[in-house]
Amino acid sequence: MKKLALAVVAVGITVTSIAQDKTVQELMGESGKTIKKDESDTTVKIWKTGGMFNITLGQTSLTNWAAGGDQFSLNSNGLFNAHAFYKKDRHSWDNSIDLELGYINSTSLGTRKTNDRIDAISKYGYLLFDHIFLTGLFNFRSQFTQGYTYPNDTTKIKTSNFLAPAYVIVAAGLDWKPSPTFSLFLSPITSRWVIVNDDELSAKGAYGVDSGKTVRNEVGAYLSATVNREIIKNLTYKAKFDLFSNYKHNPQNIDLFMTNLLSMNVYKGFGFNIGADFIYDDDQKSFGKDKNSARLQVRQFIGIGYQRKF
Incomplete structure (x- = not known):
């Protein structure tokens, strides 16, 4: 009887161990599986976020170069959106x-700024009908640091600063938002503040x-159109037209502000950017024979560097 009891206990322990091993194996197998979204789950994401960081560097040095040129030049540009x-x-x-x-540094000209922009926008809208939203908009635009024009190699004239x-x-x-990649906003009544928070520029009555x-x-x-679209895989076009x-x-x-940026990821984050910006400000009269005329301002650039989307 005693032997029979011991045998029953041994069999129970063995069965329990086998069951536990099987349970552990099943759990391990389940944990290794890839979790897939249920096809019947049609939940729409409330928030969609993303952006891009790009940095471009270029360097040139010359030694005994008969054709001439700067002995050393370095240019860099950073972009984040x-x-x-x-x-x-x-x-x-x-x-x-x-x-x-962006900056460029050369032996003949020293360090000069080539690009500088801060542009933030926030829009709240309530859908009325057929992609038409009743919308309130806030936009802030400025630059980070002091900017200059250079009439000649030895003279520079301040033209901008942070908040100026x-x-x-x-x-x-x-x-009007017919798609997630395009928006056209129109406001018949808009309030715009022009800020010149720099004593030197303010004394000149700069920017009106x-x-x-x-x-x-x-x-x-005020009219503002924005585009942010992937034309083909790894090729993105982003533009703003105000x-x-x-x-x-x-x-x-009419004042004009327009930016265009074409970005392509070529290989593992390395790619190129092509851009063109246009500005016309009727109150920025710093051109012409007597420096009292407004003109269309144009900036274009091509850069090769490293970029990362997130």
């Missing part, structure tokens, strides 16, 4: 920021601000 889009029911909230800063100028736009209007003042308010009509007409002063002279 990010976005966060919210969409739920009839509500949408789009936020984006673009930052750029800066543009703050508050607008209400209609926003009265001499000695730091802020000028304008009321007018128009503003000041009802208070020369409304027929």
